[in-house]
Amino acid sequence: MPIMTDIRKSWWKESVVYQIYPRSFQDSNGDGIGDIPGIISRLDYLHNLGVDVIWLSPVYRSPNDDNGYDISDYQAIMDEFGTMEDWEALLKGLHDRGMKLMMDLVVNHTSDEHAWFVESRKSKDNAYRDYYIWRPGKDDGREPNNWVSFFSGSAWQYDEATDEYFLHLFSKKQPDLNWENPKVRQEVYDMMTWWLEKGVDGFRMDVINLISKTEGLPSVGNDRYAWGGDHFMNGPKVHEYLREMNERVLSKFDTITVGEAPGASPEEAIRYANLDGSELNMVFQFEHMDLDSGAGGKWDLRPWRLADLKATMSKWQTELDGRAWNSLYLNNHDQPRMVSRFGNDTAAYRVLSAKMLGTFLHMMQGTPYIYQGEELGMTNVRFASLADYNDLEIHNMYRERVTEGGADPAMVMESIYVKGRDNARTPMQWDDGENAGFTTGRPWLQVNPNYTAINAKAALADPDSIYYYYQELIRLRKSHDIIVYGSFELILADHEQIYAYTRKLGNERLLVLINFTERDASYELEASAFPGQGTRLIGNYETVAEPALSGVLRPYEAQVILYRAED
Known part of the structure; x- marks a missing residue:
């Protein structure tokens, strides 16, 4: 039986967050780089979608070794993005529309130019x-x-x-801060307070679970180089530091906080996002992001399996239920496009599978995160040459494996096509004009060539588009408490094609049926578990039969049915 869920209500539990990668969202001045005035020009688009919170990837002053995650001044805006006055206008524009702003907090490291x-x-x-x-x-x-x-x-x-x-756990131009030093911690807390007093509504905390390192910084094994994650992921004092941060800063404001926590288990997440509110609201975990990684890590490609996705996602849903809060995401600025990774980005199935994935995620317990362009079904990209890629991680990996290691260039490029971070960073596809309406200049990163078919202008003109489907997913979340607060239970656990689950709150039960394949999938459910007449809330096929507890799901079909027992 599922654990009784915590039903203490919070605005950040009921919110839907939209991530903006500023460099790639909208350029306003023709220099090929997205900027804050560009974001302001698109606020109505975001407001109409229905999202509540904008998570803004870093806009602080930076030499851009790692696209803004190497910060040289935490209290200044990067010149390429605009001015502090522009940022203040963005904040006002969001607040005037009833939306909130979550800034990216990068405090495991700074730039070497700080x-x-x-x-x-x-x-x-x-x-x-x-x-x-x-x-x-x-x-x-x-x-x-x-x-x-x-x-x-x-x-x-x-x-x-x-x-x-x-x-430097990341680039050599990103030296790690020494959190053992109380002066460093106070500098960070003062900076956070400064932003919150300016009106920021919360923080997404970059690799926050890396800030504590094992005393003595011991080596791992006897190899020349080795992965030392056990000594800097979820380190010995990380919870002490976060409780101090909460006490000195976060507890004084009504914030939304999410900590990026690679390597965190559900047990760790329960400590980070505990219900007493002494640390963070939620964390980003990465277990489901590693399902298509082999023993050699991210670039060692292997097909992901539905059984593994069920096991991972369902574990996080059930183990955090009533004890902590989940974040819900399938892509972001560091991950490939979800329709290419977990769906089917061919012309025949892209729209259906994008809607299917959105349904799958938004009906779970937790706060959903939409990455820019996800609501359009934007896809991965296959650039012709390594020179077309911008990402530091991609170029470092290629040099290490091909130039120095002698690996097959074609195989390495294939792994870049599947997993490279630039898949998510190609410019936002606004229309079918030059450079997808992103810029009148030369874009800092090439636009995905499929922008002529996949763009916001086309989506807004099509009532059956992914955009409007997401709009409905968000509307449903705001009108049904069960979608936010209901407990989760996996059903049809051994089905090879269908991911099915229920949500339960009071006398209501929500049934979610998802076909993850391009083949028809039969199912049969126990009728006694679903009392009353079911009402279909949403689905990604236009023609549907009456809600049934047995039947066939068509390729990539998603159905959500609400049952209400008689009092």
């Missing part, structure tokens, strides 16, 4: 030295330990000025 690091590297006795993690090399001249970075290669960078290494 004033703190510029000072830190000057000398060993500089006042800012201990803001970062510096260590001498080993006697043989090797790095302080054998950890590798998320972006390939050693997680340490030698700095000649002081003959020491600094830790």
Whole structure:
């Protein structure tokens, strides 16, 4: 039996969040780079969709080594994106429409061009030295330990000025902050307070579960380089730091907070997003994002299996029920497009499978996150050349595997086509004109060539489009408490084609039937479990039979049926 769900209501539980990747959303001045005035020009589009919160990927000042996730000034706006006055106009435009703004908080690391690091590297006795993690090399001249970075290669960078290494879990231009230093933590809390006092409604916290490292920073095994995640993911003091952050900052404001937490288990998530509200509202977990990764990690491709998706998603639904809160997502700026990954992006099935995936996700318990273009069914891209890709991670991986490792270039490119982050970062497809209406200049990253068929203008003119289907999903969520607060139970667990589940709240029961394949799928349910006459709330096929507890789901069909028992 499902655990009795927590039904304490909160606005952030009932919200739908829309993520904007500013560089790729809308350019207003023809320089080929999306900007804040461009976002402002599209606020009515977002408001009409029905979303409640805009999550804005970083717009802070940055040298852009990692597209804004390397911040050189937390309290200034990147020149390419506009001015602080532009940002204030964006905030007002959102608030005037009853929408909220969630900023990206990147505090595991800064840019190496941040004033703190510029000072830190000057000398060993500089006042800012201990803001970062510096260590001498080993006697043989090797790095302080054998950890590798998320972006390939050693997680340490030698700095000649002081003959020491600094830790960078990401790019060498992204040195990790030393959260052991109370001055660092206070600097972060002061900066967060500054933004909240300006009117920000919350934070998405980038890799927040990496801020605590194991004391002594031990190596892993005896290999020259090794994955050290056990020593920096969900580290020994991470909950202590987040409780302190909550006490000093978050508890003083009515915020939405979500922590990006790679490697977090449901048990860890329950600590991060516990119901006493002492840390965060929810986390982004990554288990379902690894279902198509082999033993060699992200770039080691393997087909994902529906049985694994059921096991993972259902585990998170049931284990957090009544104990914490889920975030719901299938793509973002770091992940490939969901219709290409979990659906079918061919002309025959793209629209159907995009609607199917939206239904699958939005009917679960948790706060749904829509990534820009998802509501249009935007797809992955296959650029002709490595030179057409911008992402640092892609180029580092290619160099390591092909240039240095001798791997087959065609196979490596295939993994980029499937998993590369630039799949999500191609410019938003607004219309079928030049550069998809994104810019009048040369776009910083090429537009996906399919923009002439897949774009917002076409979607808004088609009453049967994915956009309007998402609009209805959001409307249903706001009109049925069971969709937000109902407990989850997996049914038809062993079905090889269908992911079926129920939601239960009071005397209501919601039945969700999803066919994940391009073949018809038969099913039969126990009639006694669904009392009363069912009412179809939504489905992605126009012609439907009366709601039935046995029948056939057509390719990529989704049905949602509400049952209400007599009092």
